[in-house]
Amino acid sequence: MLESLKEFAGHFFVTGEPLIYMSDVAIVVVSLAIVFTLTYLKKWKWLWKEWLTTVDHKKIGIMYLISALLMLFRGGVDALLMRTQLALPNLHFLDPQHYNEIFTTHGTIMILFMAMPFLFALFNIVVPLQIGARDVAFPYLNAISFWLFFFGALLFNLSFVIGGSPDAGWVSYPPLTELATDPGPGENFYLLSLQISGIGSIATGINFIVTILKMRAPGMTLMKMPLFSWSVLASCIIIVFAFPALTVALALLMFDRLFGTHFFTMLHGGNPMMYINLFWVWGHPEVYIAVLPAFGVISEVVATFSRKSVFGYKSMVAALMVITVINYLVWAHHFFTMGASAGVNAYFAVATMLVGIPTGVKVFNWLFTMFRGRIRLTLPMLWAIAFIPCFAIGGATGVMLAAAPADYQYHNSFFLIAHFHQTLIGGVVFGLLAGLYYWWPKMFGFILDERLGKWAFWFFNIGFYVCFMPMYALGFMGMTRRVYTYPAETGWTGLNFVSTIGAYLMGIGFLLIVAQVLYSIKYGKRDVTGDPWDGRTLEWALPSPVPHYNFARIPEVSELDAWWHMKQNGETLAAQNKKAPLEPIHMPKNTGRPFIMGVFFFIAGFGFVFNWFWMGAIGLIGVVITLIARSQERDTEYEIPAEEIRRTESALGRL
Amino acid sequence: MKSRWWKGLILGAFSLFALTGCSEKYPVLHPVGPVGEQELFLIKFSTLLAAIVVIPVIALLIFIVYRYRDKPDNQAPYQPEWSESKTLEFVWWAIPILIIGILGAVTAKQTFALTHPPKNSGEPLTIQVTSLDWKWVFMYPDQHIATVNYAEIPAGRPIQFVLTADAPMNSFWVPALGGQEYAMPGMAMRLWLQADKTGTFEGKGANFTGKGFAHMTFDVKSVNESDFNKWVADVKKSAPALTKDGYKELRKPSVMGKKSFSSYPKDLFMDTVMKNGGKYMNNHWMMMDQQEKQMDHHDH
Numbered sequence: 001m002l003e004s005l006k007e008f009a010g011h012f013f014v015t016g017e018p019l020i021y022m023s024d025v026a027i028v029v030v031s032l033a034i035v036f037t038l039t040y041l042k043k044w045k046w047l048w049k050e051w052l053t054t055v056d057h058k059k060i061g062i063m064y065l066i067s068a069l070l071m072l073f074r075g076g077v078d079a080l081l082m083r084t085q086l087a088l089p090n091l092h093f094l095d096p097q098h099y100n101e102i103f104t105t106h107g108t109i110m111i112l113f114m115a116m117p118f119l120f121a122l123f124n125i126v127v128p129l130q131i132g133a134r135d136v137a138f139p140y141l142n143a144i145s146f147w148l149f150f151f152g153a154l155l156f157n158l159s160f161v162i163g164g165s166p167d168a169g170w171v172s173y174p175p176l177t178e179l180a181t182d183p184g185p186g187e188n189f190y191l192l193s194l195q196i197s198g199i200g201s202i203a204t205g206i207n208f209i210v211t212i213l214k215m216r217a218p219g220m221t222l223m224k225m226p227l228f229s230w231s232v233l234a235s236c237i238i239i240v241f242a243f244p245a246l247t248v249a250l251a252l253l254m255f256d257r258l259f260g261t262h263f264f265t266m267l268h269g270g271n272p273m274m275y276i277n278l279f280w281v282w283g284h285p286e287v288y289i290a291v292l293p294a295f296g297v298i299s300e301v302v303a304t305f306s307r308k309s310v311f312g313y314k315s316m317v318a319a320l321m322v323i324t325v326i327n328y329l330v331w332a333h334h335f336f337t338m339g340a341s342a343g344v345n346a347y348f349a350v351a352t353m354l355v356g357i358p359t360g361v362k363v364f365n366w367l368f369t370m371f372r373g374r375i376r377l378t379l380p381m382l383w384a385i386a387f388i389p390c391f392a393i394g395g396a397t398g399v400m401l402a403a404a405p406a407d408y409q410y411h412n413s414f415f416l417i418a419h420f421h422q423t424l425i426g427g428v429v430f431g432l433l434a435g436l437y438y439w440w441p442k443m444f445g446f447i448l449d450e451r452l453g454k455w456a457f458w459f460f461n462i463g464f465y466v467c468f469m470p471m472y473a474l475g476f477m478g479m480t481r482r483v484y485t486y487p488a489e490t491g492w493t494g495l496n497f498v499s500t501i502g503a504y505l506m507g508i509g510f511l512l513i514v515a516q517v518l519y520s521i522k523y524g525k526r527d528v529t530g531d532p533w534d535g536r537t538l539e540w541a542l543p544s545p546v547p548h549y550n551f552a553r554i555p556e557v558s559e560l561d562a563w564w565h566m567k568q569n570g571e572t573l574a575a576q577n578k579k580a581p582l583e584p585i586h587m588p589k590n591t592g593r594p595f596i597m598g599v600f601f602f603i604a605g606f607g608f609v610f611n612w613f614w615m616g617a618i619g620l621i622g623v624v625i626t627l628i629a630r631s632q633e634r635d636t637e638y639e640i641p642a643e644e645i646r647r648t649e650s651a652l653g654r655l
Numbered sequence: 656m657k658s659r660w661w662k663g664l665i666l667g668a669f670s671l672f673a674l675t676g677c678s679e680k681y682p683v684l685h686p687v688g689p690v691g692e693q694e695l696f697l698i699k700f701s702t703l704l705a706a707i708v709v710i711p712v713i714a715l716l717i718f719i720v721y722r723y724r725d726k727p728d729n730q731a732p733y734q735p736e737w738s739e740s741k742t743l744e745f746v747w748w749a750i751p752i753l754i755i756g757i758l759g760a761v762t763a764k765q766t767f768a769l770t771h772p773p774k775n776s777g778e779p780l781t782i783q784v785t786s787l788d789w790k791w792v793f794m795y796p797d798q799h800i801a802t803v804n805y806a807e808i809p810a811g812r813p814i815q816f817v818l819t820a821d822a823p824m825n826s827f828w829v830p831a832l833g834g835q836e837y838a839m840p841g842m843a844m845r846l847w848l849q850a851d852k853t854g855t856f857e858g859k860g861a862n863f864t865g866k867g868f869a870h871m872t873f874d875v876k877s878v879n880e881s882d883f884n885k886w887v888a889d890v891k892k893s894a895p896a897l898t899k900d901g902y903k904e905l906r907k908p909s910v911m912g913k914k915s916f917s918s919y920p921k922d923l924f925m926d927t928v929m930k931n932g933g934k935y936m937n938n939h940w941m942m943m944d945q946q947e948k949q950m951d952h953h954d955h
Contacts, residue, residue, distance in 0.1 A: 096866045169863050175840060176823035176864060266841040266932030309738035337826060338837045339844040342770045346763035353755045360708060360751035367715050372734040374725040385720060389713045396705035403762040405769050406697040408834020409683050412826055412861035476683040478830040480861045483869035491680040
C-alpha cells in the first residue's frame with residue numbers, strides 16, 4: 001500500500017529538479033502566507049463578497065490585471081532561464097527536457113495567460129466607461145469568462161509541479177504531440193487549460209461586441225465612438241470568428257490523445273496538416289486580437305498627450321476594419337515551407353503583405369496626430385512613442401518574412417523569433433503598458449510614480465533592443481529556434497551573450513515597475529479630479545475610482561471626444577447630474593456561481609488530464625448543475641435608491 | 656529620448672560590423688548556390704523597400720517629438736482641431752500600396768521560379784532524405800548508396816532533395832545553399848538546391864522534434880564531379896550494407912555521428928512514405944518523376 005502510494009506520488013509530482021523543489025517550497029510558503037494574512041485580518045468574507053462573487057466590470061478588470069502581471073512574472077522567469085541557458089555554448093544549466101518545457105510554457109503563458117487577460121483587463125475597465133454604459137451587456141457571463149480564464153491558467157501552471165509541463169512548443173504540433181511520441185499528462189494540461197480559458201475568451205468576445213453595439217450613450221453613433229472602443233470591437237469580432245478554430249483543433253487533438261482517434265496521426269487517414277491549418281486559422285488572427293487594442297490605446301494616448309484630436313479618424317476606423325477582414329486570409333504564411341504549391345504560397349505572401357498597408361496608414365496618422373500638437377512626455381506617452389519605431393521595425397520585418405522565398409531562409413530561425421517578439425513586445429506589451437499607466441489613476445485613484453517609471457521605461461526599452469536585435473543576426477547565422485544549446489564552433493556565442501544581457505535588463509525593468517506600483521500605493525499622487533491627464537473621452541468625466549454604477553445619469557454625446565468638447569463648452573458632469581432629479585439604478589446582484597462553475601471546470605479538466613474519467617464526469621456534471629441553477633434563477637437584480645446615489649455623487653463632488 | 660537613439664546607432668553599427676565580419680558565420684548572407692542567391696536577392700530587396708518607409712517614419716517621429724514638445728516657450732504652431740487632410744492621407748495610403756504592389760509582384764515571380772531546378776546547370780541529382788529521431792538518412796537512388804548525417808554532392812549540379820520523415824516532422828535546412836522545406840511523415844516533398852563552390856556546409860533540422868533536436872545537424876560536402884564519383888565508389892567498396900534490421904535500429908530515438916552504407920533495401924524510401932500514411936496523400940508527382948526519369952534513362 002505504502003509502496004504503491006509512493007510510486008503514484010513519484011509520477012504525480014514532478015521530481016528530481018532542484019529548481020522545482022525550490023518552487024514547491026515557495027508555493028507552499030506563499031499559499032500559507034496568504035491564508036494566514038486573510039485569516040489574521042479577517043478578510044475572507046471581504047474577499048468572497050467584494051471580489052470572488054463580483055460582476056462589476058471594473059473589479060473583474062482589476063482581477064484580470066493582477067493575473068496578467070503574475071503571469072508576466074512567470075513567463076518572464078521562463079524567458080530568463082532560457083536566456084541563461086543560451087548565454088554560452090554547451091551549458092548544462094538546464095537539460096533538454098527542462099528547456100523544452102520552459103520554452104513551451106513561456107510561449108503559451110505569454111500569449112494566452114498574459115496578453116489575453118491584460119487585454120481583457122483594459123476591455124473591462126475602460127470600454128463601459130468610455131461609451132457611457134453602466135456595465136457590460138452580460139455581467140454574469142463576464143464573471144464566468146474571468147473564472148474560466150483563471151482556472152484554465154491555474155490548471156496550466158499546476159503542470160509545473162504536478163504531472164509535468166507540456167514540452168512540444170506553444171504550437172503543440174502533431175505528430176510530435178500524439179501519444180506515441182509524447183506520452184504523459186504534460187500535453188493534456190496544455191490542451192485542457194487552453195480549452196477552458198478559450199471558452200471564456202469567446203464569451204468575452206460576444207459580450208463586448210454586444211456591449212459596444214447596443215449600450216453606447218445616447219448620441220454616440222459608431223463614428224463618434226473613441227478609437228479604443230473601436231479597436232476592442234475589431235478585436236472581439238476576430239475573437240468570435242477565430243477562437244472556435246482553436247477549440248476544434250484542441251478538442252480533436254485531445255480525442256486523439258484520450259480516446260485513440262486518428263484525426264492528426266498520419267495513420268488511418270489522419271493528417272497533421274489539418275491541425276496546423278486549424279491552429280493558425282486561430283493563431284494568426286490571435287496576433288491581431290492582441291495588437292489591435294494596443295493600436296487603440298496608442299490612438300487614445302497620442303491624442304490626449306498631444307492635446308489634439310486624433311488625425312484621420314475615418315482612416316483609422318477603416319484601417320482597423322480592413323485588418324479585421326484581411327487577418328483571416330493570411331494564416332498559411334506560418335508554413336510556407338510545408339509543401340504548399342507555388343500558387344498557394346504566392347497568394348498567402350501577397351495577402352500577408354496587404355496587412356502592411358492599413359498598418360502603415362495608422363502609423364502615419366499617429367505621427368500627424370502629434371504634428372502641431374503639444375506633446376507631454378508622461379509615462380503613457382513615453383511608452384506610446386517607444387511603440388512607434390519598435391512596431392514599425394517589427395512590421396517591416398514582418399513584410400520581409402511575408403516574401404515566401406525569403407521566408408524559406410527565415411523560417412524557424414532566430415530571425416523569426418526576433419520579429420515576433422518585436423511585434424508582441426514592441427507592439428502589444430508597449431501598447432498595454434501605455435494603457436496601464438494611462439488608465440491606472442482611473443482604476444485605483446492614484447498616479448504611478450513618474451521617476452521610478454522612467455527608470456523602468458529605459459531599462460525595459462534598452463533591454464529590449466539589446467536582447468532582440470542580435471537575434472536578427474543570429475537568424476542569418478543559421479541559429480534555429482528551440483535548440484537548448486549550441487557548440488562554440490557555430491560562432492553564435494557573442495551575440496547570444498549580448499542578448500542574454502538584454503533579457504536581464506528587461507527583467508530589471510519589470511522589477512522596477514513592481515517597485516513603482518508598491519511605492520505609489522503609499523506615496524503616489526492622488527487623483528482627486530478624476531481627470532489627471534486632461535483627457536478627451538467620457539471615462540475622464542467620472543471620479544477616480546469610479547462608483548460601481550459608473551454614471552449617475554448617462555450623459556448625452558454629440559461629438560467625438562465627448563468629454564473634451566464638454567470641457568470646451570464649460571460643461572461638467574455635476575451640471576449634467578443637476579439637470580433633473582436622479583433616478584434609482586438597476587444593477588446586477590453579485591453571485592458566487594461563476595466562481596463555482598470555474599471550480600467544476602477545473603475539476604473536470606484535472607480529471608481528463610490524468611485520464612481519470614470519473615473525475616472528469618463529476619466536474620462536467622457540476623458544470624451542468626450550475627447552468628441549470630442559473631436558468632432557474634429569477635431575482636438577479638437589485639436597485640440602488642436615488643438617495644444613495646445622490647449621497648455618493650455629492651461626496652465625490654459630482655452634484 | 657536621446658540615449659535610446661544612441662543605443663540604436665551603436666547597435667546598428669555593431670551589427671553592421673558583425674555582418675561584414677566573416678562570411679562563413681553568416682551563411683544566409685553569403686550563399687554558395689543559385690537558390691540561396693535568389694533568396695538573398697529577395698531578402699535585400701525587401702529590406703530596402705521596408706527601409707524606405709521605416710527610416711523616414713523614425714526620422715519624422717524624432718523631429719515631431721522634438722519640435723512639438725510641451726514647453727512654455729515653444730514657438731511651433733499648435734492646431735488642436737486640425738485632424739484631417741485628404742491629400743496627406745491619400746499620400747500615405749498610396750505609398751504602402753505602391754511598395755507592397757512592387758514587393759508582391761517580385762515575390763510571386765520568385766516563388767514560382769524556385770519550384771524548378773536552377774537554370775543553366777548540369778544534370779540534376781536526386782537524394783532522398785529521411786528525418787529520424789534524431790538523425791538524417793540520405794539515400795542516393797541513382798548510386799544506390801546511403802549515408803547518415805552527411806551528404807556529398809557534386810558542385811555545379813542541381814540537387815533534387817526529396818524529403819520525408821519516419822518520426823515527428825522536421826525541416827531540412829542548409830542555410831548556405833538555400834531555404835528549407837519540411838520533412839513530413841507520409842509525404843514526399845521536393846527541394847531544389849545547388850552548390851556552385853566546393854566546401855562543407857552545415858545543415859540542420861529546423862523544426863522541433865523533442866529531446867535530441869538540438870543535435871540534429873549534418874554536413875553537406877560539395878566536391879567536384881570526379882571526387883564525387885570516387886567517393887561513391889569508395890562507399891560502395893568499403894562501407895557495410897544497410898539492411899532492413901539496420902534501418903530499424905536507426906529508427907530508434909538516438910543521437911549519432913556520421914555513417915555510410917554501400918547499399919540499402921530497394922524502395923526503402925517509398926515504403927517509408929507509404930507506411931506512414933503516404934497512401935492517403937497525393938504523392939503522384941514523385942511517382943511520375945521517378946517514372947519519367949527511368950524512361951529518360953532508357954532513352955539514353
